[in-house]
Amino acid sequence: MDWELRSLVPDGLRIGAIITGEGGVSIEATTTGDGAPCPECGCTSRSVHRHRERALSDLPCMGRPVRLLVRVRHFRCLSPLCPRKVFCERLGGVAAPRARRTDRQGRVLLAIAHESGGEAGARLARDSGMPISPDTLLRIIRRSASPDVSNPVALGVDDWALRKGRTYGTIMVDLHRHRPVGLLPDRSAGSFAEWLVAHPDVRIISRDRGGEYAEGGRLGAPRAVQVADRFHLLKNLGEVVERIMRRHADRLARVPAPGCQGMPWPRRDRAASRERTRSEMRDRYESIQELSRRGMSKSAIARALGVHRHTVQKYMALETAPQRRHRTRGRSILATHEAYILERWRQGCRNAMQLWREVTARGYRGGYGSVARLVAHLRASENTGCRPSQPWPRLTPERSVGLLLAHERDKQEQASIDDLKALHPELCESAAALEGFARLVRSEEGEETERGLHRWMAAAGGSGAPELEAFVVKLRQDVGAVLAGLTLPYSQGQVEGQVNRLKLIKRQMFGRANFDLLRERFLNTGGASRRARDHPVPIFGSTESAPVGIS
Numbered sequence: 098m099d100w101e102l103r104s105l106v107p108d109g110l111r112i113g114a115i116i117t118g119e120g121g122v123s124i125e126a127t128t129t130g131d132g133a134p135c136p137e138c139g140c141t142s143r144s145v146h147r148h149r150e151r152a153l154s155d156l157p158c159m160g161r162p163v164r165l166l167v168r169v170r171h172f173r174c175l176s177p178l179c180p181r182k183v184f185c186e187r188l189g190g191v192a193a194p195r196a197r198r199t200d201r202q203g204r205v206l207l208a209i210a211h212e213s214g215g216e217a218g219a220r221l222a223r224d225s226g227m228p229i230s231p232d233t234l235l236r237i238i239r240r241s242a243s244p245d246v247s248n249p250v251a252l253g254v255d256d257w258a259l260r261k262g263r264t265y266g267t268i269m270v271d272l273h274r275h276r277p278v279g280l281l282p283d284r285s286a287g288s289f290a291e292w293l294v295a296h297p298d299v300r301i302i303s304r305d306r307g308g309e310y311a312e313g314g315r316l317g318a319p320r321a322v323q324v325a326d327r328f329h330l331l332k333n334l335g336e337v338v339e340r341i342m343r344r345h346a347d348r349l350a351r352v353p354a355p356g357c358q359g360m361p362w363p364r365r366d367r368a369a370s371r372e373r374t375r376s377e378m379r380d381r382y383e384s385i386q387e388l389s390r391r392g393m394s395k396s397a398i399a400r401a402l403g404v405h406r407h408t409v410q411k412y413m414a415l416e417t418a419p420q421r422r423h424r425t426r427g428r429s430i431l432a433t434h435e436a437y438i439l440e441r442w443r444q445g446c447r448n449a450m451q452l453w454r455e456v457t458a459r460g461y462r463g464g465y466g467s468v469a470r471l472v473a474h475l476r477a478s479e480n481t482g483c484r485p486s487q488p489w490p491r492l493t494p495e496r497s498v499g500l501l502l503a504h505e506r507d508k509q510e511q512a513s514i515d516d517l518k519a520l521h522p523e524l525c526e527s528a529a530a531l532e533g534f535a536r537l538v539r540s541e542e543g544e545e546t547e548r549g550l551h552r553w554m555a556a557a558g559g560s561g562a563p564e565l566e567a568f569v570v571k572l573r574q575d576v577g578a579v580l581a582g583l584t585l586p587y588s589q590g591q592v593e594g595q596v597n598r599l600k601l602i603k604r605q606m607f608g609r610a611n612f613d614l615l616r617e618r619f620l621n622t623g624g625a626s627r628r629a630r631d632h633p634v635p636i637f638g639s640t641e642s643a644p645v646g647i648s
């Protein structure tokens with residue numbers, strides 16, 4: 098059986114023999130065509146001087162390394178004026194002059210090198226039947242042309258640590274095409290401006306707050322709109338509010354964290370009333386089932402028992418008596434005052450009525466019974482030798498900021514925030530400021546947002562909290578970019594994703610993270626789909642060649 102193998106070898110070659118051995122597959126081939134043009138003068142010559150065998154490693158076949166052994170011809174140049182006397186024919190489309198691998202293997206190795214780097218890439222290539230050393234893979238990266246980075250219109254820029262705490266570089270991302278377009282070895286305004294001058298189409302610059310990139314943008318692309326990242330703004334404001342809350346940490350500690358029930362003192366016993374409800378429901382269920390068996394209509398049963406028709410319908414459909422729905426008990430309204438009562442208890446106050454009067458004066462709206470039960474519990478634990486303490490979780494500055502930034506809160510969380518705002522005017526102001534700014538960040542109404550921002554700055558600027566006022570001063574200095582950040586759809590999310598990818602590549606490269614090598618690998622692996630589009634890798638032959646068949 099003779100296999101049609103033409104499609105497996107590149108155009109311009111004819112297969113002579115295929116030898117399968119221990120080390121892999123060797124394919125002997127000869128060139129087709131009568132003559133070849135001289136690379137010096139271009140004159141075609143048919144005068145063969147001698148033959149030579151060129152060994153080219155090629156893409157593996159069934160996991161085995163493949164070597165193309167091409168018998169190439171050396172021709173005499175017949176042009177009398179040409180300085181070249183003898184030349185070797187070129188293998189255009191197969192391999193570059195003097196190359197030791199085919200072009201198609203080179204493309205696959207480059208892709209492996211970009212994705213996996215030297216060491217891991219070499220292991221991967223060897224296991225796939227293309228033995229190569231890590232150093233050679235790195236040389237392939239260095240020799241490859243930088244990707245064509247067309248001019249981005251919307252640019253995201255941020256810094257990244259070349260050596261953390263020491264050297265920082267700059268990363269640039271095309272926000273429309275979702276791909277990295279530049280990597281600079283420093284983060285100065287000057288080099289960013291220079292890069293922008295070389296990429297004159299940039300109209301949007303999304304950046305972190307202020308600093309070098311704002312300056313670089315003004316210098317290099319004065320007409321571009323600068324966008325301050327809204328999520329960074331919100332995060333910065335969160336840190337400001339957290340600092341304010343830290344000043345009030347002792348006040349904050351009075352508020353139990355959401356989900357915390359407060360001290361485990363015994364609540365009013367509701368077991369009897371629960372049992373009463375249960376037996377009522379059971380009786381009603383049995384009556385309805387009985388009347389229904391006797392053939393009474395739903396509305397007749399409803400009238401006879403004095404219940405709603407829907408209840409009759411529901412109970413008739415049930416197999417067994419309904420269970421009382423379990424309700425989770427909310428936090429006691431005494432919880433925010435427990436710390437105070439405990440403090441007074443330590444000071445020696447044992448009078449429940451006195452304590453009830455005191456917490457009522459501090460805003461407690463509940464009855465005397467709860468205070469009395471708490472005092473009884475404290476007395477009991479004192480008698481058994483347990484020292485009453487405050488083991489239950491309290492609201493912390495971090496938790497408060499987290500709750501204020503949350504998209505939505507449940508009832509308990511809202512209760513904690515309400516308690517917090519009631520503690521001190523400054524806490525109330527800063528909490529409201531953070532909530533208000535979070536609303537601005539999440540709102541999607543352009544003009545309303547602009548008015549809202551100015552209202553917000555006026556309110557927060559006059560809040561009396563120095564940290565908050567300082568934040569507003571800095572915000573006013575960058576107000577154009579802040580407003581753009583709140584109204585335009587651009588943010589730094591993508592850029593942060595690319596910084597993480599860059600870190601991963603850097604870590605993979607261990608000590609070999611030379612900047613140029615890192616840059617090549619980073620820019621070339623920006624999006625798998627992009628490289629696949631720009632450099633399709635034919636695995637066997639070209640797509641136009643005839644399908645493999647049996648002749």
Ligand SMILES: [Zn+2]
Pocket residue numbers: 135136137138139140174175176179180181
């Ligand atoms: Zn010539």
